[in-house]
Every structure is written in C-alpha cells, then in structure tokens.
Amino acid sequence: MLCHCLFICLTWLGSGLTASGSTTSDLESAVSARFKTIIRDPNELRAFFRAMPKGADLHLHYLGADYAENVIEIGARNDLCVHPKTMMVGPGPCAAPSIPLNLVKRDQELNDMVVKALSLRGFQGNLEARRQHVQEVTDRLRALMIDKSTHLASLCRQAARENTSLIEILLRDDEAGVILEQLSMDLDMREMPEERWARLAPLLKDVLKDTGRRLKRMQQQAGFRPPNATAPGIKAGFLYSIPRTVSNRHFFVEAAFAFALAAESPVVVGVSLGGDEAHVNAVANFSRQMVILAFFHEKFPSVKRAYHAGELAPGRVSPEHLGTHIEETFRVAGADRIGHAADIGSADKMHQLLTGLAAKKTAVEVALTANEQLLGLAGPAHPLPLFVRYKVPVVLTADRPGIFRTDLTEQFILAATRYPQLGYKDFKRMVRNSLEYSFLEGQSLWPNGDYTEPAWSFLPEAGNKPSEACRRFLKENPKAAAQWRLEKDLRRFEESQAGRIAAERN
Numbered sequence: 488m489l490c491h492c493l494f495i496c497l498t499w500l501g502s503g504l505t506a507s508g509s510t511t512s513d514l515e516s517a518v519s520a521r522f523k524t525i526i527r528d529p530n531e532l533r534a535f536f537r538a539m540p541k542g543a544d545l546h547l548h549y550l551g552a553d554y555a556e557n558v559i560e561i562g563a564r565n566d567l568c569v570h571p572k573t574m575m576v577g578p579g580p581c582a583a584p585s586i587p588l589n590l591v592k593r594d595q596e597l598n599d600m601v602v603k604a605l606s607l608r609g610f611q612g613n614l615e616a617r618r619q620h621v622q623e624v625t626d627r628l629r630a631l632m633i634d635k636s637t638h639l640a641s642l643c644r645q646a647a648r649e650n651t652s653l654i655e656i657l658l659r660d661d662e663a664g665v666i667l668e669q670l671s672m673d674l675d676m677r678e679m680p681e682e683r684w685a686r687l688a689p690l691l692k693d694v695l696k697d698t699g700r701r702l703k704r705m706q707q708q709a710g711f712r713p714p715n716a717t718a719p720g721i722k723a724g725f726l727y728s729i730p731r732t733v734s735n736r737h738f739f740v741e742a743a744f745a746f747a748l749a750a751e752s753p754v755v756v757g758v759s760l761g762g763d764e765a766h767v768n769a770v771a772n773f774s775r776q777m778v779i780l781a782f783f784h785e786k787f788p789s790v791k792r793a794y795h796a797g798e799l800a801p802g803r804v805s806p807e808h809l810g811t812h813i814e815e816t817f818r819v820a821g822a823d824r825i826g827h828a829a830d831i832g833s834a835d836k837m838h839q840l841l842t843g844l845a846a847k848k849t850a851v852e853v854a855l856t857a858n859e860q861l862l863g864l865a866g867p868a869h870p871l872p873l874f875v876r877y878k879v880p881v882v883l884t885a886d887r888p889g890i891f892r893t894d895l896t897e898q899f900i901l902a903a904t905r906y907p908q909l910g911y912k913d914f915k916r917m918v919r920n921s922l923e924y925s926f927l928e929g930q931s932l933w934p935n936g937d938y939t940e941p942a943w944s945f946l947p948e949a950g951n952k953p954s955e956a957c958r959r960f961l962k963e964n965p966k967a968a969a970q971w972r973l974e975k976d977l978r979r980f981e982e983s984q985a986g987r988i989a990a991e992r993n
C-alpha cells in the first residue's frame with residue numbers, strides 16, 4: 488500500500504513538470520551544465536546557492552547561531568549591561584563601569600568592540616588563541632542569550648533567508664543543568680548502571696516536566712512550526728546536548744535526562760553530544776561515555792542521536808586519540824548522525840569505517856567554516872570529497888554561523904569552489920539528505936533512501952491530482968510532507984535556472 492501511495496505521490500510531483508514539458512532529468516542536466524559555467528563567478532554562484540532550497544540545517548548551536556548585532560539588539564531590549572574591559576555581561580541597572588547594551592548599539596566604537604567580543608570578526612591570532620576566543624564568546628553568549636524565544640525568532644527569520652524549512656538546534660537548559668549537577672553528587676558509580684538508573688529516574692520527573700514545558704513554550708513563541716507538523720512553514724526541533732567535559736557521574740545524569748526528555752517532549756527531536764572533544768575529561772572518559780550512551784539507547788531505543796565526533800586534527804590531542812572517536816561513536820554509541828568526523832584520515836581502518844558509515848546510512852554533518860576556523864582544516868585536507876566518494880550521506884551545516892560570521896549558503900559556495908569534483912547533483916543530494924536524515928517523524932518519501940526512484944521515469948500526465956491515499960500519507964508523515972515540499976521547491980528552482988539559461992542565450 489505504501490509503495491503504491493509513494494508511486495502516486497511521486498507521479499503527482501512529476502506531473503508538475505515544466506511548462507515546456509521537460510522531464511526532471513532534462514532539467515537536472517540543464518542546471519548541472521549551467522552550474523559548471525558559473526562555478527568561477529562568485530556572484531553568480533552566491534545567487535545560485537541563495538536561491539537553491541536547502542532543506543534543513545541539522546547542526547545549529549543555539550549559542551553561536553545568531554549574529555552579534557542581533558544579540559546586542561535583543562540584550563538591549565532586556566536591559567542587559569556589558570563591562571567594557573572584561574566584556575562580561577549582567578542584568579541592569581548597570582553599575583559603572585558597565586555600559587547598557589542600549590548605549591552600545593548606538594555607539595559605533597563600542598558596538599565594534601562588543602561585536603568582536605561576540606564573534607570572530609576581525610580576530611587576529613593563531614589557532615589556539617582562536618579556540619580560546621570562541622570559548623570565551625560562548626560563555627558571554629550564555630549570559631547574554633537569555634531571551635530564548637526572541638533569539639529563536641531571529642533564527643526562524645534566518646532560516647527563511649537561507650531557504651531552509653527545518654533547523655535542528657543544539658542546546659541545553661541552564662536551569663535543568665543546575666539541578667542535574669546537584670543530582671549527580673549523590674550518584675554512586677559503584678552501583679550497576681541499571682540500579683543507578685532505577686534510583687535516578689524518579690528524581691528526574693519534575694525537572695523533565697518543567698524543562699519540556701519551557702522548551703515547548705519557547706518554540707511556540709518563536710513562531711516555528713512544531714517538528715511533527717505537516718502543514719507548510721519553518722519547523723524547528725531541539726537536540727538536547729549532553730556535555731562531554733564533565734565527570735563520569737555527571738555525564739550519566741545528563742545523558743539520562745537528555746534521553747528521557749527526547750523520549751517525552753515533542754519539540755526535542757533527539758540528543759546530541761557537545762563540548763570540546765580535546766578537553767581532559769572528554770579524552771580520558773571517552774570510551775566510558777560511549778558505553779553510557781549505548782546504555783541509554785537501550786532504555787530509549789526510539790530516541791535519535793546526533794553526536795559530535797572527530798572534531799579534531801593532528802596536534803589537538805595525542806596521536807592515540809586521533810581517529811578513534813568516530814569509530815567508537817559509530818560502533819559503540821551507534822550514532823544516527825555524526826558531527827564533523829574531520830579526523831577520519833587518522834582512523835585505523837579508514838576505508839572500512841567509511842564503508843561502514845555508508846552501509847549503515849550514518850550521515851555526517853560537514854561544517855567547512857567551523858573546521859577551518861577551529862582546526863585549521865581546509866582544502867584537500869578536508870574529508871568532504873572522501874565522504875562523497877564513499878557514498879557516506881553528507882549534509883552541510885553552518886554550525887555556529889553567528890560566531891564564524893558565515894551562513895549555510897556560504898558552506899555550499901565553499902564546497903563548490905574548493906571541490907570542483909562536486910557537481911550540482913551532489914549538492915542536490917546533500918539538500919535531500921538534510922531532510923532524509925533529519926529527525927522529523929514519520930516515513931520518508933523515498934522508500935529506500937535513494938533519490939532515483941523509478942517513479943521519475945513514469946511520465947506524468949498533465950493535470951494529475953494526488954489520490955486520497957497519497958494526501959493521507961503526506962498528512963500522516965511529517966518527514967514525507969517536508970520532502971514532498973522540498974521536491975516542489977527544487978523543481979521550481981530548476982525551472983527558474985533553466986529560464987536563466989534561455990535568457991542568457993538571447
């Protein structure tokens with residue numbers, strides 16, 4: 488029944504072909520040809536990728552996603568103050584020498600200073616200093632970005648500008664964090680994990696309820712559609728982030744909470760693992776953390792997992808820790824998606840690992856700007872072309888666009904200019920991957936995860952209307968509904984590109 492319905496849905500999509508009656512593959516070939524001609528023209532390329540529907544950004548850190556200018560504006564509205572020397576932020580009224588952000592936004596010199604303190608704009612310094620600066624920026628943002636729903640509303644507008652229909656936002660709830668840390672003090676790590684969990688679970692009930700309510704309210708106030716909506720509109724889901732830099736006992740509590748929250752909250756679509764991977768605790772406890780994550784996966788098998796792993800480069804950690812994190816995150820913790828995987832070249836059995844990732848359809852979230860800025864990894868040293876060659880599903884992400892002063896469009900431009908072996912079809916695949924590997928609920932529009940469904944070759948009949956079964960399928964499956972809309976948008980985009988070709992010919 489499902490296949491039949493999919494066939495009809497795809498045929499229906501197919502029926503919306505060009506006015507001139509071109510088939511999808513005609514259109515795709517025409518756009519691919521145009522793409523090759525504009526690849527060396529930065530303005531044409533930017534216009535091309537700006538206009539291209541990009542599906543989703545699946546790896547957007549709440550602390551760092553918004554631009555400093557917006558952070559200052561929203562902070563000013565909340566009467567926050569900044570110390571002109573330390574750049575520490577606090578609530579008003581401002582005691583000297585702290586300055587109200589309201590004043591900062593109207594003074595060019597002060598504004599420049601604060602923007603630099605909240606991002607990498609104009610930053611001079613080596614890799615180590617840059618990483619240190621980003622850490623300090625993140626701490627300042629934590630104190631500043633307290634009006635979460637307003638910041639999320641700003642991200643919603645950003646998503647619209649980027650032509651994305653979904654963002655998955657990595658965050659933690661600070662209020663919950665305080666309670667969890669307290670709970671971790673009484674945890675007995677000599678007990679078996681089962682017993683520990685049994686003792687902990689009832690203690691989490693209230694904080695789960697409160698946090699779930701807070702996140703839901705934030706999401707609604709920001710103007711996002713919930714992740715399980717099938718109606719049009721920009722959706723946002725949260726990936727609840729487990730900190731990897733804490734002690735083992737604290738990690739156990741945070742992981743328990745994150746999994747339980749994702750299992751019961753409709754706006755938390757999965758769990759994530761964050762923090763500096765080269766931190767002493769993250770390195771020393773890595774294997775134990777993977778076992779803990781595997782334990783909670785068993786308790787909550789439906790919870791989706793997107794873990795950072797391999798955001799490392801030679802020299803960041805001692806050699807025995809290079810390349811091993813991806814392997815363990817994949818095989819032990821069983822991640823559905825892996826963030827970065829930048830040090831895959833150092834893996835013991837790299838080719839087997841790549842083949843394994845491809846076979847299990849474990850997607851890799853590639854963040855070119857983040858890897859360049861924080862790892863010094865760019866150009867041929869970056870594994871993006873390797874992932875594509877091995878058919879590992881890839882999605883592009885802006886990671887922390889506010890801090891890096893970038894956006895998702897720029898990630899596509901960087902990939903296209905740095906890796907000319909990638910063509911339009913590769914980018915279209917990455918865009919489709921972003922919804923296929925998103926944590927939206929329901930079935931996929933693509934039954935085998937392959938975007939070359941034979942339905943495309945069945946020629947559409949003009950005026951085909953979707954069957955009732957097809958409509959029902961899309962209504963019941965948020966993921967398929969989003970994918971179906973993306974296909975329509977991609978079609979429209981390709982038609983407009985084909986129109987450009989015709990206009991340029993004349």
Ligand SMILES: [Zn+2]
Pocket residue numbers: 546548795826886
């Ligand atoms: Zn990240």
